[in-house]
Amino acid sequence: MIVVNKMQNILLIDDDEDLCELLDEYLSSEGFKVTSVHDGETAIARAAEGGWDAVILDVMLPGANGFDVLKRIKPDLGAPVLMLTARGEDTDTVLGLELGADDYVAKPCSPRVLVARLRALLRRRQHEPGAALRVGDLSLDEGSRQVEVGDQTVSLTGAEFNLLRLLVRHAGEVVSRDLLAEEGLGRPLGAYDRRIETHMAQIRRKLGASPDGSPRIQTVRGSGYQYVRRG
Missing domain, CATH: 3.40.50.2300 (Response regulator)
Structure with a gap:
């Protein structure tokens, strides 16, 4: 036990x-x-x-x-x-x-x-030590588990926060669906499992578009997802 x-x-x-x-x-x-x-x-x-x-x-x-x-x-x-x-x-x-x-x-x-x-x-x-992660106008504090876009606080579920944190940590890189499931949700994907897609839709909706109107998170078909780093 x-x-x-x-x-x-x-x-x-x-x-x-x-x-x-x-x-x-x-x-x-x-x-x-x-x-x-x-x-x-x-x-x-x-x-x-x-x-x-x-x-x-x-x-x-x-x-x-x-x-x-x-x-x-x-x-x-x-x-x-x-x-x-x-x-x-x-x-x-x-x-x-x-x-x-x-x-x-x-x-x-x-x-x-x-x-x-x-x-x-x-x-x-559990809260993790460390400074806030920043990509463009998005700030993600791993200790307080708080996310801000500009001066607005964004309310995320625990699963949504974990997935976004993985993407932001690897901003500009493609993160596979399998890695997102295992590290973000704590278990592997099953056959026809749509949990990642469901969570990503919610995260995108809550974060909104980038200041220039383009998507913050891109789907890379057959590979995974990428939080876009600009500039």
């Missing part, structure tokens, strides 16, 4: 009380402190209390569904969200990522897999 140095607070949102009890027992044995809620409105209220290191959120909930909950809590949460989706429901996965989820696990899943994904998310969220 891997023991974390600090007990991390997990908000578990799922209407299946038996599953919550099972996951609570397993996560607690792995060093996490779990709070379970079973409906959307209660989840929104508990999330607003703050102090969470991560949220595990099921799509199917009574009251407000998982997507409604995600839209309500994500802007002020300050923690990664791991969504639980029905196996084979790609539309749920894509919508969750577009709304700001940081990763997903298809149900039914083993507690061991869930903990592994959760740990990977938390590792990627």
